[in-house]
Amino acid sequence: MKNYKTIFFDLDGTLIESGPGIVFAIREMMKDLGLPDMQENELSKFVGPPLMTGFSELLGLSGSALNEAIALYRKKYDELGLNVTSAYKGIPELLCELKSRGKKLGVVTSKIQPTAEAHLKRFGLWQYIDYLRGGDPQGIGEKEYLLKLAVSDMLSKDREPAVMVGDRLFDLNAAHVAGMDCIGVLYGYGTSEEIEACKPTYVARSVEELAKLLLT
Structure with a gap:
């Protein structure tokens, strides 16, 4: 990988x-x-x-x-x-380990910025996040547009290797549009058919599988 x-x-x-x-x-x-x-x-x-x-x-x-x-x-x-609402078991530990290895971590969500930040703080994840891009207060938050903004803000012109991790077609299709690899997770709210149809670079059936992909 x-x-x-x-x-x-x-x-x-x-x-x-x-x-x-x-x-x-x-x-x-x-x-x-x-x-x-x-x-x-x-x-x-x-x-x-x-x-x-x-x-x-x-x-x-x-x-x-x-x-x-x-x-x-x-x-x-x-x-x-x-x-x-709660953080998935194993996610805090995964983010902590990724940060300890020098990874830059961003969150791209349709949730409005204040609500997304409140969630990350509530579940102890905020300390690991380098960047947050939330949706529009009017409820407009197409993932392709949000990821485009995140890429512009976080990645250098040389485009170092980056990946998008998500559970729905909106996340994976946004990654494809951005020319980025993506990991579809099956422990969230998208079906296996939905994820497979998006042709992700990798698939993780659990947080444990996601950790293996990102840490090896």
């Missing part, structure tokens, strides 16, 4: 297990807005894409109704969702 000098991580489903908190907050938001409940497998589709994309495509919202839903969701998540 290449000796990657810079490693970009997605946040939800890659570093933190945020699905339960996201689903809980969405259910509470839908209840308050009088929207019909959805099955668990449908709700899990909200984990990964930008809020504006997920809410418009999966709930059919637009305009002021879309903005209201995004604002209410964020309120519910900040109040309640964080309580059922």
Whole structure:
């Protein structure tokens, strides 16, 4: 495996297990807005894409109704969702070891910057992160654009070896567009079919497998 000098991580489903908190907050938001409940497998589709994309495509919202839903969701998540969110077992240790080996670590997420930073601090990960690129406050946060900004900020013109690690097609496709290797993780919220269809450079079925890839 290449000796990657810079490693970009997605946040939800890659570093933190945020699905339960996201689903809980969405259910509470839908209840308050009088929207019909959805099955668990449908709700899990909200984990990964930008809020504006997920809410418009999966709930059919637009305009002021879309903005209201995004604002209410964020309120519910900040109040309640964080309580059922955690870092994946082994992630703090992995980031610590990568930093000790001189790796530059970045996080690229559709979550808005303050929320993403709060998550990283809450779970003891912030101390290992060199760079954070969050999404737009309006819910616009296409991963291709965010990773492009991160690459511009973190990588030199010589483009030292770098890799993107993520659990959804948004992460892996963004890496392809950026001309970067990528690792698809199967312990997050993307299906094996989704990950395989993106043709990642490597696949990790667990945090342990991810550690083996990045540390050897």
